[in-house]
Amino acid sequence: MEKQRKPKNIFVEGPISPEKIANSIANHSSKTDIGGHSIFLGQVRADEKEGGKVRAIAYTAYEEMALEKAYEIREAVFSKYPLTCMHIYHSLGEVKTGEICLFVFTSSRHRKAAIDACEELVERIKKELPIWGKELVDNEKEVWKENQ
Structure with a gap:
């Protein structure tokens, strides 16, 4: 009987x-x-928007799909680089400006693999995971954020 793999919860x-x-x-x-x-920390910015400044971002996700996709990305990056460890954490719910919403941490025998893998992970997480952020602005206006 094959062992059932369970994608790690990144949230x-x-x-x-x-x-x-x-x-x-x-x-x-x-x-x-x-x-x-190599460590990447994503922090919520107080961007100027129509009617005020961003005060927080409310993150939502299609969790089951996001966890499956994160697992695929992890496996691909582990097979591409000689890593020792890899950790990915992403916030759900409200995160205020100045707070951390993404933490990516890679480790390897030599720095280049850790740095390159961390950069690739961040880019793929931003592009491929079904995670959405709604910017909460001072004037109570809400704006869906586009990943960049």
């Missing part, structure tokens, strides 16, 4: 806390075959 309710990021980094100190890490 965090609300902002990704500095403690989660720090703990993730600290947990790798015992992995002495790692020579380089």
